[in-house]
Amino acid sequence: MRQISYADAGMEALIEEMGRDATTFHLSTDAPPPLVERFGESRVRGTPIAEGALTGMAIGAAGSGFRPIIDWRMVTFSFVAMDQVVNQASKIHYMFGGQARFPILYRCTVGGGVRMAAQHSQSPYSMFMNLAGLKMILPSTPRDTKGLLKSAIRDDNPVISFESTRLLTLVGEVPEEEYTIPLGVAEVKREGSDVTIIALAWLVHEALAAAEILEAEGISAEVIDPRTLVPMDTDTLRASVRKTGRLIIADEAGPTCSAAAEISALVTEDPATFRALKASVRRVCALQVPIPYSPTLEDHVFPDRNKIAAAAREVMAES
Amino acid sequence: MDISPERQREMLRLMQTIRRFEERASADYVAGDIYGTVHCYIGEEAVAVGVCSALEQEDQIISTHRGHGHCIAKGADIDRMMAELYGRETGYCKGKGGSMHIADFSIGMLGANGIVAGGISIITGAGLAAQLEGKGRVAVSFFGDGASGAGPFHESLNIAAAWKLPMIYVCENNLWAVNTPASSSLSVPDVATRAAGYGIPGMVVDGNDIFAVHRATREAAARARAGEGPSLIECKTYRYRRHTERPTQVDIRPAEEIDAWLQKDPIERLVRHLKSQQGQLTDEEWERMDREILERVNLAVDYARASAFPDPSRATDDVFAA
Numbered sequence: 001m002r003q004i005s006y007a008d009a010g011m012e013a014l015i016e017e018m019g020r021d022a023t024t025f026h027l028s029t030d031a032p033p034p035l036v037e038r039f040g041e042s043r044v045r046g047t048p049i050a051e052g053a054l055t056g057m058a059i060g061a062a063g064s065g066f067r068p069i070i071d072w073r074m075v076t077f078s079f080v081a082m083d084q085v086v087n088q089a090s091k092i093h094y095m096f097g098g099q100a101r102f103p104i105l106y107r108c109t110v111g112g113g114v115r116m117a118a119q120h121s122q123s124p125y126s127m128f129m130n131l132a133g134l135k136m137i138l139p140s141t142p143r144d145t146k147g148l149l150k151s152a153i154r155d156d157n158p159v160i161s162f163e164s165t166r167l168l169t170l171v172g173e174v175p176e177e178e179y180t181i182p183l184g185v186a187e188v189k190r191e192g193s194d195v196t197i198i199a200l201a202w203l204v205h206e207a208l209a210a211a212e213i214l215e216a217e218g219i220s221a222e223v224i225d226p227r228t229l230v231p232m233d234t235d236t237l238r239a240s241v242r243k244t245g246r247l248i249i250a251d252e253a254g255p256t257c258s259a260a261a262e263i264s265a266l267v268t269e270d271p272a273t274f275r276a277l278k279a280s281v282r283r284v285c286a287l288q289v290p291i292p293y294s295p296t297l298e299d300h301v302f303p304d305r306n307k308i309a310a311a312a313r314e315v316m317a318e319s
Numbered sequence: 320m321d322i323s324p325e326r327q328r329e330m331l332r333l334m335q336t337i338r339r340f341e342e343r344a345s346a347d348y349v350a351g352d353i354y355g356t357v358h359c360y361i362g363e364e365a366v367a368v369g370v371c372s373a374l375e376q377e378d379q380i381i382s383t384h385r386g387h388g389h390c391i392a393k394g395a396d397i398d399r400m401m402a403e404l405y406g407r408e409t410g411y412c413k414g415k416g417g418s419m420h421i422a423d424f425s426i427g428m429l430g431a432n433g434i435v436a437g438g439i440s441i442i443t444g445a446g447l448a449a450q451l452e453g454k455g456r457v458a459v460s461f462f463g464d465g466a467s468g469a470g471p472f473h474e475s476l477n478i479a480a481a482w483k484l485p486m487i488y489v490c491e492n493n494l495w496a497v498n499t500p501a502s503s504s505l506s507v508p509d510v511a512t513r514a515a516g517y518g519i520p521g522m523v524v525d526g527n528d529i530f531a532v533h534r535a536t537r538e539a540a541a542r543a544r545a546g547e548g549p550s551l552i553e554c555k556t557y558r559y560r561r562h563t564e565r566p567t568q569v570d571i572r573p574a575e576e577i578d579a580w581l582q583k584d585p586i587e588r589l590v591r592h593l594k595s596q597q598g599q600l601t602d603e604e605w606e607r608m609d610r611e612i613l614e615r616v617n618l619a620v621d622y623a624r625a626s627a628f629p630d631p632s633r634a635t636d637d638v639f640a641a
Contacts, residue, residue, distance in 0.1 A: 025451060042451065048481065053440040053474035060444025060458075063429055064379065066451065068444070083471075087434050088441060097412035098637030100424040132638050156640040 001173040009142035009174050010107075010163060011035075013149035014069065016178075018043070021067060024153065027054050028071035055081035055106065059089050062102040062158075069153065075108040075162065076119050089158045090133035104158040105149070110138075111202055111252045112298060113166040118290035121298075123253035125162050129229055129262065135183055136160040136229045140204035142172040144227055147181030155183060162229075164201040164252075186233035188240065192222035195246040195312050198237055198263055199223060203250040203284075203303065210308035219316055229259055234266045238273040245278035246315045250308050255285040279318035282311045322372075322533065324599045330372050330529055331593065331600075332608055334364035334586050337388045339609075339616045340397055344387070344404055344418070345564045347620065353404045357418050360388035362559035365585035366491050367392035369532025369554075370459060373540060379427035379449075380459040381442035383491075384419050385558070386431025389461055393428045395421070401619040407626035414629040415637070435496075436462060436469035439488070443475040446484035446549075457543045459487045459536075465496030467510045476549065480517040483548035487539045490553040491526065497562045498571045511553035519549050526554030527585040556585075 004012070011034055018024045018039050026035055031046035047054055051072055058068040072078045078085065085106075093102055112121030128134055135157050139145040145163065152159040189204055190211050199207035204225045211221035222240050226232055241247045247267060249260040260283040268274050268281060284303040292298055322330075341359045348357045360367065363385075371380065371392035382389035390400055395411070403410025404418050411421050422430030429445060432438040439460050446458035466472055467490055479486045490510045494501050507513065514521025520542070524531045532554055539550035557580035561570040593600035 025447075045482075048474070048477055050474035050478065052470060053443065053478055056437075056440025056471065056475075057444030057447055057478070060381070060429060060441035060446075061448040061451075062444075063424060063441075064445045064448035066448050083434060083437060084440065087437060088432075092430070093640055094637045095412060095416050095420045096422040096424075096430055097410070097415050098640065099412070099422065101640045103640075135639070 002176060003171045004142055004174050005168065006142045006145050006163070006170045006172070007168040009146040010149055012174070013146045013153070017150055017153040023065060024067045024069060025061070026069045026071070027057070029073065051077045051081040052084055055084035056088060058104045058106070059084065059092060059102055062104045063092070063100045067103045067153065069105045069107070072106060072108040074120055075110045075122055075124060078106070078108055085128070085134075086131060090131040093157065094133055101156045102158055103156045105152050105161060106158065107161045107163065109165045109168070110162045111164045111166055112291045112302060113202065115293060115295065115298060117293040121291035123251070123286070125229055126253065126258045126262065128160055129259060130257070134158050134160055134230060136162060137183065137227065138162045138201050138229055139227060140164070140167065140201050140225050142170065142174045144181060144187070146174055147179055148183065148227060150180045151183050154180070159183070162201070166202045181227070183228045184231035184233055185228065186224055186226045186236040188222065188236070189225050190221070190223040192220040192244065194220045194244055195248060195315060196222045196224060196240040196244045197248045197250060197308060197312070199225060199250040200252065200259060202252055206303070206305040207250050207308055209305040210312065213305065213309045214312050219312055221312060226263070232263070232266060237263065237267050238270050241267050241273050242276040245276050247277070247281045248284055248308060248311050248315065249281070250284040250303055252286055252302060254288040255283045256288055258283070258285060260285050279315040282315055284308050284311050322530070324593070324596070326372070327589070327593060328600065330368050331586070331589050332612065333368045333392055334529070334589065335609060335612050336397065336615070337364045337367065337391045338586060339612050340391060340400070340619070341387055343616050343620060344401070345560070348564050353418070354406055355417050355419070357404070357564045358385040358562065359558065359560040359564060360385050362580065362584070363491055363493060363526065363556045364388055365529035365589070366489065366526045366532055366554045366556055367461070369529040370461075370489055370536045373533045373536035374457065374459065377427060378457045378459065378540070379429055379442065379445045380461060381429045381438035381445070382431040382461050383438065383463060383466070384431060384433050384435070386419070386421055390421050390423065390428055390431070393423070394426045395423050395428060397616065397619040398622040401623040402626050405623035405626070406628060407623055408629040408633070409622070409626040413633065436466035436471040438462070439466065439471045439475045443479050443484065443486060446479060446486040447482070449485050450482070455544045457485045457487060457540050459489060461489050461491060463496065464490060464492040464494065464501040464505065464510060467513065468504060476513070476517045476519070476551070479549040480519045483546060485543035486549035487536060487543060488549060488551045489536075490551065491556055492553050493556050493558045495558070495572060498569060509553055511551055514551040519551060521551040521553065523553045523555065526556030527583050527588060529585060529589055
């Protein structure tokens with residue numbers, strides 16, 4: 001199968017969906033040349049640096065029959081648009097009694113590891129998960145990125161796509177034929193029987209590397225990628241934990257009120273899954289600090305394959 | 320004036336409907352039948368009706384926290400409005416929104432909004448949609464003097480001007496943001512002055528003169544439809560009542576100022592004008608019109624009261640579109 005990068009897979013999704021649906025248009029503070037070439041400057045607009053306005057304009061255009069795509073670029077810049085995200089986009093369908101649909105895709109990059117320091121190395125998806133009314137995807141591979149983005153564009157709700165900065169250059173298999181990946185379906189990336197590692201985005205790859213290390217030590221790790229944060233495929237996560245009896249959650253965000261915390265609660269509040277647990281649940285997350293710049297500091301703050309493997313050995317030692 | 324007498328009487332009927340609707344909403348709020356709060360538009364009716372009477376059915380508007388007037392002026396059904404205020408399942412938002420969140424997308428009313436300036440960029444997106452569609456539709460943003468100091472106003476005007484979006488920005492300058500006078504929070508005496516910074520026309524009009532509002536809107540709409548871009552219309556007006564009907568709402572506005580504006584009442588002004596024109600409105604006709612409006616508002620209250628409250632299980636409906 002052909003191989004393309006995570007970033008190119010995302011662009012391919014946009015090109016295909018903008019080609020099949022004339023109500024789509026794209027706003028971002030720099031217009032992507034591949035989209036401008038194909039769809040022109042009317043549908044693909046480079047905008048003033050005014051993310052708040054762009055985020056709100058998407059809502060009005062969506063409510064007027066369009067299917068806007070807004071690229072915030074880094075999640076950092078979504079924060080200047082938070083009024084529109086929190087007070088408007090997440091609530092407008094519900095608040096108005098469901099009388100109109102608001103199909104919007106908001107894209108942004110998340111995560112660190114590229115020495116960009118605190119403002120440009122954030123993974124704040126749980127802040128958005130805390131709101132009702134937004135769907136969100138967090139792909140870990142080029143194939144998932146394309147398939148999930150295509151579904152996100154076709155969805156009739158506001159969807160936020162969190163795309164990992166570290167993975168933009170990752171190359172992987174992407175089918176040439178048409179496909180989509182539904183929102184709300186997790187994927188078991190590696191099967192195992194001793195411990196379940198639920199990992200997000202870049203940490204999926206670190207978890208897979210940790211599973212290799214652990215296999216050499218006789219520990220069989222199952223790695224699951226939720227792929228979609230809202231809706232969360234709780235059934236698949238619980239089924240794996242019922243099988244292995246042990247759970248580690250690995251994420252690049254800090255642990256406090258995080259997606260990892262939510263996953264831990266969702267999995268363990270189910271009585272059958274709770275009874276199957278043989279050990280305490282572990283979160284392998286970033287330290288709860290703003291992300292620092294210097295390599296020695298940044299690498300210390302983030303979780304990685306070694307920290308995941310260490311946590312696996314600990315839960316194996318518990319029972 | 321090139322507005323037909325029938326049309327002028329219809330404008331009067333809409334203005335008086337807004338006033339009577341809100342008088343009743345306020346009374347029923349005080350009586351405990353309406354919850355949360357109610358922001359009354361009374362005194363500013365010439366702006367909503369003057370603007371909306373110059374628009375076409377398919378044009379779109381967005382409102383503020385003080386939204387009943389814009390709804391009624393754009394053609395909303397007062398039965399469903401009152402039912403929404405009463406929190407009933409037959410309300411515009413099935414009881415999910417209340418006074419501050421009434422919308423009717425089917426008539427191009429994209430919603431009231433509890434965030435000052437929150438709607439300006441949303442309706443600018445409707446303007447972008449109108450431009451992309453190319454069918455000559457216009458989008459109108461209502462907002463207050465308070466919102467003109469907020470970021471979304473400036474971001475949206477810049478984008479709309481740069482892209483020549485078919486937009487009309489209507490500032491309802493009622494001189495007070497709750498209890499902060501515009502004279503102390505605006506950097507310039509007229510909000511319309513700010514249009515110059517974006518290279519678009521800015522007009523100051525007497526917001527209590529419905530014909531002046533109507534004419535300014537018609538000119539702005541013609542510009543927008545011709546692809547010449549947005550306009551900013553500042554309507555100087557005044558709210559008669561406190562910021563909200565909440566019993567705890569303080570009002571520090573000087574009594575003399577309120578009295579002076581009561582003398583400039585937009586409805587009385589239109590009534591006087593029509594009565595002065597031979598055969599356009601008699602005392603009797605005006606009394607009958609008002610009586611009919613009061614009866615119509617009573618019917619809306621009856622409709623609301625006869626409607627059921629939403630079943631509690633509906634609280635989880637419509638979080639997402641299916």
